Amino acid sequence: MKFNELKNINSELLKSLSEINFETLSPIQEKTIPYALEGFDIIAQAPTGTGKTASFGIPILNNLNSESNYIEHLVIAPTRELSMQIYNQFIKLGKYLNLKIALIIGGVSYEKQFKELSKKPNIIIGTPGRINDFIKNKKINFDHIKTFTLDEADELLNMGFKEEIEAIISNLNSDHQSFFFTATFDEKIKNMAKKIVKDDHKNIEISSGLKTSQTITQEYLLVKEKTKFVSLIKLLQYYKPKSLVIFCRTKKRVDELCDALKQLDFDAIGLHGDIAQKNRSFIMNQFRNNKKQILVTTDVAARGIDIHHIEWIINFDLPQEIEYYTHRIGRVGRNGMSGYSLSFVKIDEIEHLREIEIRTNSQIKEIFLPKEEEIYQKWRMQIDEKFQKILNQNEDNQFSYLENELMEKYTLHDLATIIAYYLLQDKHKYKKINLTPEPSVILKGQAKIRNIKNRINKFNHNSRSNNSKNNNKKNRRAKWQK
Structure with a gap:
């Protein structure tokens, strides 16, 4: 479906869509936007990189009353980076709509955000912690809300924002439309969704959530902890990717690896949650605008960040949670484009990698360092x-x-x-150069139990097979002796 085929779509919105080369709806947009334009609440499950922001952004902007002096639309995201990206996307989409919009996130001075709120924005985009602060201090009013959106709802709950979200919901009027977007859908997510959407909502599912894009080539390199850095340098020097993101498990690892790369004159910059918001924004802009070649980061950049020039994703450390593997490598292969991901895996992490393969329905092929x-x-x-x-x-x-x-x-x-x-x-x-060693990522919980059972079954099967062979040998020997 083409965007200009949508019913009752604002002509000014179509104009901006055309300017940013939005012509054909993605699968999630095609299934979501028509229902959203009709006023239905939406629960949508879709993997990263499928065009979710426009799925709720277009209906919101189409329903915009720029003459209003009230906050009518609220969008909540788990991280500052994702909130800023949604904000920037809304600015592009609403270029001709007399947009009044405010970004309310942590790490920015309250005074600056008070000033933004004094301009009486129609749309608020932000993180739950800071928005809750404004609610508690009676600096923000949601009595006139028309739409309420939770983006990356599963990550919001994983980060411990359940109470903040419930507090925000309790301050909304009852007569509003809700958009609930998530990559995974477990019992926690279902319970949260019930509190937000109406009974006649529309359920939309594009994938199981953990599944990875078929356009991403996924490979792994078997390494020892002490050889990780040397292996990384050899790969970078040999293949020379122009733009890549390297994911690490800890903030300390990010700092050490980024410093080590800089010592060797690689154009690297580091990002993690302990960096002040002003600097985080500067870092992301440096990488987004191709002023830095390598972004070394924790999972703070694993979700929603949409930068088209990224060629490689390297998992310098495997993530413990399998869904983060999907989100990390989802920084490439977005909107059907091709991409490449490489994971550094230690021998005792192989079982965890196999679990990732199974649960993400992926094929992760082993490669070797160039000779x-x-x-x-x-x-x-x-x-x-x-x-x-x-x-x-x-x-x-x-x-x-x-x-x-x-x-x-x-x-x-x-x-x-x-x-x-x-x-x-x-x-x-x-x-x-020696980095501080990181512990291996090993299977845990039900995955570990399942893996042990599989090994026991395999052992029993092999034992039965060997016993059968031995019995055949004995029978043949007895027959020959006769």
Whole structure:
């Protein structure tokens, strides 16, 4: 379906959709938007990267009364980064709609946000903690709410925002439309959804939630903890991805890995929850605008972040929760585009990786590091290209005075030795960098029990098979002896 085929869609909204090349609805949009435009509450389950923001953004903006001086639309997201991304998407979609919108998130001064609220916005987008603060201090009023949206509802509950969300719901009027978007749908999510949507709501499901996109090539590399960094550097030097996100399990790991990459002159920047909001916004903009090549991050960037130029995702540490694997690699392969993900896996994490494969319906293929000879040849080619570039730039003999001085002072052998020393200095430097070891991610709970049962069954099957073979051998031996 085309956007211009939607019934009762605002012409000004269509104009902005056309400008940002929104022509055909994605599956989640096609199933959601028509019902939303009719006024139905929505529970939608869909994986990351499928166009969920427009699924609720378009109906909200289509229902906008820019003449109103009340807050009529409220959107809640789990993280500041996702809230800001939704905010920016609304700005693009509502370019011709006289939009009055405020972003209410933690890490920003209250005074600045009081100023935004004084402009009487129609739409509020933000995180539950800060919005609750404003409710408690009676600085915000939701008596005139028309739509209430929870985006990434499962993550909101995982992050412990249940009480804040319930407090927000208790301050809304009863006559509003609700949009409930989630990637996974367990009992906790069902219970929360019941408190939000009406009985005649529409249930929409695009996938099971954990399933990964078929357009993402998924591979893993078997490593030891102490060889992770060296392996990473070899891969980066050999394949030279232009834009990648490296996921780590802890904030300390992010800081250490980012610093180590910078020591080797990689264009890296780090992101995690302990960084002040102003700096987090700066970091994301640096990466989003291609001013930094590598983003090293915790799972704070695993959800909803939509940056089209990302080529690679590297799981430097596997996530404990399988759903985070889906969300991490979902930073690539968005909207049907191709992408690549690579996971570093220790030998005692293989069972966990197999569980990820099963529950995400994925095929994760093992790869191996390029051979030393291949790495060396690639490195040599890159050095030759750099040398040639320098020679081409020196056509005007701008370095001639220095060339003559060096030729008089050193022999050709001396100069070659000096160049080799400087070339190899950085090449071997990474071998001396040691990161603080991280514990392995192992199976737990029901997954571990299931895995043990499978191993027992396999052992019993093999034992029965071996016993059967031994009995056949005995029978043959007895027959021969007769």
